[in-house]
Amino acid sequence: MRFPRNTRVRVALAVGATALGLVASAGSAYAAPAVRTASVAPAVAPQDAASTCTDTSSEDGNIAGCMAAARAMQWVDANGGQGVIYNQGDGTSGFGDYRADCSGFVSYALHISDTSPTPGGLVSGQMYESNGFVDVAKDNLQQGDVLTNPSAGSQGHVVMFDHWSDSSHTAYWGFEQHGPSGSYGTAYRLITYPYDDPNAGTFYPQHYTKLVPPTPPPAQTPAETAASSTLVHDGYTSVYTVDASNGHLQETYLPKMGGSWATQDLSNNYGTPAVLAGTQPVAIYHDGYTSVYTVDASNHHVQETYLPKMGGSWATQDLTANYGTPATSVTPTTVLHQDWLSVYTIDQSNGHLQETYLPKLGGPWYSKDLAATDGAPASANIKPVSIMHGGYTSVYTVDAGTGHVRESYIAALGQNWVTQDFTAKYGTPATTVAPTVAVHQGWTSVYTLDSNGDLQETYLSAIGQPWYSKDLVPQSGTPAASLNTAPIALFHGGYTSVYTVNASNGHLEESYFSQLGSPWTSQDLSAKYGTPNPTGAIDALVHPDANQNMVYASVYSIDSGSNQLQETYLAAIGQAWRSQSLSVGYGTPTASVI
Incomplete structure (x- = not known):
């Protein structure tokens, strides 16, 4: 997510005879490489990765990665955004006794004492292990780790790692202080791994042992949030779309708040079949895995593309061929309930609600026809939505014959499914649009659109109580909504929001x-905030800030004029919404659906 703040990227293109940010011991005179250039040029300037992180570190104490980044950004922003002037003398940085060279910069960022081991902080690369640094595998680098050239007698340099710019780990965003002496030397820039100057020597990744591991992210796909095409997993935010040109499954992801989005083609890279037109990806986080469910365009099979752990390799499997899930032409839904993972689909041959479930990670999947067991009538070709609430699992569908909204539910695993007709029992208007659901402050609400596009709420105050239904338009003034776009509900920061597309002008x-x-x-x-008119489906997500507080709310849509992926986001309740194109900013291909 990009902040409105204009963070600058500075890359020195030429270095004279003065040292290039050397990790130098006192009295050493090291030659510098003649030229240093960035071999990977960013299309968009990165944003401050630490702009919402508060520094609570103490000298020579534990420090979080975002705090190290926040401290590094103080040098980046110094002198009106020009950075700190490079100088190897002690106390030349303007930040206490720290030297204004690469080692002084990293020492300051990691809050290492400016008198340990010498004024200015770290001295030479080969001393790093005695100063609390250990070797680390490339793929395990985290924000605040360093890459160092430990050369002695010739040259040395150190940069601080921020985050990977791509899933293949070929380049990263990093902080550094570099020469020549007397020039503004601080940079936050894109660097080819391990370092993009062939004359700078060999660089090694190292981990600072006082670097506190990132705060564990909050529960992913929590019970009160229905699974959708957006996801928070292992601290990452991912948006899954379908490439309009070829049907490929696309992932656009944000490693952490304030960082730079990146995008990858999961079909090209990992073999996910092209996605059936008109269906959407649905993602869920479970037992450390990330799974995305799609419908194969060639045979309508239900496909799972999954990631066992962050940094690993995605894989894909056919749930229809392997476990008997019927072919479908409708977007699936999924839920994690009492440690079981279930995927719900609509059988295209008879409209029956189908459950494909995994009782235990590593075990086989199973598939069963819920319409045969719970008596639910055939469902329309409208995507179902599932939720876990009050210990119950519920799946909401639309009756193929009447358009009535139905709930199929179980009180606990192993019990019989039950079905009820919301329209007949509680007055929910018939609909031709997929419902959406949210659990908020203990209540469960199902939001639908009636035949006029009026927004309706059918709500349950507590398990065992009756459901009620009301038309929200008289109270909220919500304009009649387009029946071409399903509503999306989101509970965020104590607020409940439902997003629709205005039928008269196409506005969000x-x-x-x-x-x-x-x-x-x-x-x-x-x-009010410049969101382009959406086309097709919209989606919404709550995701964490730099301190892992779930305060950011984002609505994702496809721009009707350009088919670009658009994010409209709210940093916190009370602030103004902002809007950006992820396609323009970060290369997401034009999309057919989200």
Whole structure:
């Protein structure tokens, strides 16, 4: 996610005879490489990776990676954003006694005492192990780790790692202080691994032992959030789309808040079949795995593309061929409930609601027809939505014959499924659009659009209580919504929001309330904050800031004018929404669906 702040990228193109940010011991005179250039040029300037991280570190104490980045950014922003002037003399940085060279810079960033081992901080690469650094595998580098050239007698340099710029780990964003002496030397830039100057010697990745591991991310795909094409997993935010040109499954991902988005083609890289037109990817995080479910365009089989762990390799499998999941022409849904993973689909041959489930990671999947067991009528070719609430598992579908909204549910694993007709029992209007669901402050609400596009809420205050239904338009003023786009509900920062597309002008609309019992309000996000008119599906996500607080809310859409992937985001309740094109900024291919 990009912050509005204009963080600068500075790359020195020429270095004279003065040292290039050397990791030099006192009295050493090392030759510098003649030229240093960035061999990978960023298309978009990176943003401050630490702009929402508070530095609470102490000298020579434990420090979080985001705090090290925050401290490094102080040098980047010095002198009106020009950086700190390079100088190897002690106390020349303007930040205490730290030298204004590469080692002084890294020492300051990691809050290593400026008197240990000498004023200015670290001295030579070969001394790093005695100063709390150990070797680390390339793929295990984390924010705050370093890459160092430990040469003595000729040259030396150190840079601080921030984050990988790509899934193949060929380049990374890093902080460094470099010469020549007397020039502004601080940079936050894209670097080819391990270092992009062939004359600078051999660089090795090292880990600072006082670097605190990142805070464990909050629960991914929590019970109160229905699975969708957006996901938080292992601290990453991912948006899965379908490339409009070839149907390939695409992942656009953000390693951490404030970093730079990246994109990859999962079909090209890992063999995911082209996705059936009109269906969407659905992602979930479970037992350390990330799984994305799609429908194969060639045979309508349900496909799982999964990542066993962050940094590993994706794999793909055919759930229809391997485990009997019926072919479908409808987007699936998935839920993690009582440690079981279930994928719900609509059988294209008879409209039956189908469950394909995995009782234990590593074991086989199983598949069964829920319509045969719970008596649910055939479902329309409209995607189902599933949720875990109050210990119950519920799947919401639309009746093929009547358009009635139905709930199929179980109280606990092993019990019989039950089905009920919301329209007949509780007055939920018939619909032709997929429902959306949210669990908020203990209540469960299912949001639908009636035949006029009016936003409807069918809600349950607690398990065992009756459901109720109401038309939200009189209270919220929500304009009639397009029946070509399903609503999306999101619970964020104590607020409940439902996003729709205005039928009259195509604008993205938010209907929200601050807490149960408060009145609903509606606002036009396109008119107020510049979101382009969406086409097709929209999606929404809550994801963490740099301190792993779940405060960011993002709505993802496809620009109807350009088919670009658009993010409209809110950094925190009370702030203004902002909008950006992830296709323009980070290379996401034009998309057919999200």
